[in-house]
Amino acid sequence: MEDSQVKRVPHLPWMRNPVDIDLYEDCPLSLLPCLDPRLAEALQKIGIQSLFPVQVAVWQEAIGPGAFERDICVNSPTGSGKTLAYALPIVQMLSTQKIRRLRALVVLPTRDLAIQVKEVFAAIAPAVGLCVGLAVGQSSLADEISELIRRPKLEMCSSFDPDDIQMEPQTSVDILVATPGRLMDHINMTKGFSLEHLCYLVDGSGSSFLYSFSVPFYQFLYL
Numbered sequence: 710m711e712d713s714q715v716k717r718v719p720h721l722p723w724m725r726n727p728v729d730i731d732l733y734e735d736c737p738l739s740l741l742p743c744l745d746p747r748l749a750e751a752l753q754k755i756g757i758q759s760l761f762p763v764q765v766a767v768w769q770e771a772i773g774p775g776a777f778e779r780d781i782c783v784n785s786p787t788g789s790g791k792t793l794a795y796a797l798p799i800v801q802m803l804s805t806q807k808i809r810r811l812r813a814l815v816v817l818p819t820r821d822l823a824i825q826v827k828e829v830f831a832a833i834a835p836a837v838g839l840c841v842g843l844a845v846g847q848s849s850l851a852d853e854i855s856e857l858i859r860r861p862k863l864e865m866c867s868s869f870d871p872d873d874i875q876m877e878p879q880t881s882v883d884i885l886v887a888t889p890g891r892l893m894d895h896i897n898m899t900k901g902f903s904l905e906h907l908c909y910l911v912d913g914s915g916s917s918f919l920y921s922f923s924v925p926f927y928q929f930l931y932l
């Protein structure tokens with residue numbers, strides 16, 4: 710076949726310069742640049758003293774000068790620690806901005822996987838004041854809505870802080886771990902559920918999710 714007939718596969722610029730994870734080694738938490746001490750403490754509480762190579766590599770791409778200016782695609786063996794590799798930098802990045810809106814969304818193909826990943830976020834996010842939610846099938850939609858959505862406060866607030874006088878329902882979590890079907894239910898039906906403040910999207914569901922869904926996400930990780 711002639712060159713002109715070969716179908717060219719488009720490559721995004723960030724795919725042209727892959728980072729070889731094999732060049733990285735475990736790194737003790739005390740040597741990890743810029744790690745928030747509250748997160749180091751939370752990690753130690755769950756028995757983590759150092760980061761695995763994939764976690765160090767993603768940390769270096771995500772934190773520091775030029776942090777998160779491009780999408781990151783992580784490809785590493787099962788059990789190598791990918792969950793914490795994206796959870797830790799996302800939590801640290803979100804902790805620097807103090808607004809309670811849904812700013813990170815992790816989409817996973819199964820309920821079990823989503824529960825597992827939510828536990829990883831839940832082990833570190835509260836240490837920096839962030840709230841994590843779960844949206845998965847086979848559970849009550851009403852219960853989920855009451856956990857994910859803050860209702861308007863009707864009583865007068867003594868502080869007169871406009872942020873305290875909330876008129877519309879809003880998401881009450883900073884990070885949401887979801888399966889695609891239940892996520893679409895919330896997008897289509899839950900009053901106050903909004904992705905307009907989203908900064909980080911982790912797609913661990915395979916490419917089908919992103920192709921089926923078009924929102925101006927400006928950053929996402931694709932596992």
Ligand SMILES: Nc1ncnc2c1ncn2[C@@H]1O[C@H](COP(=O)(O)OP(=O)(O)OP(=O)(O)O)[C@@H](O)[C@H]1O
Binds near residue numbers: 757764785786793
């Ligand atoms: N830095 C670390 N130190 C010690 N244990 C860790 C560390 N990071 C992750 N683990 C543990 O390693 C195991 C595998 O991690 P994880 O599930 O994130 O891997 P994964 O690459 O996402 O796997 P999969 O591809 O199957 O989803 C988990 O039990 C996790 O608690």
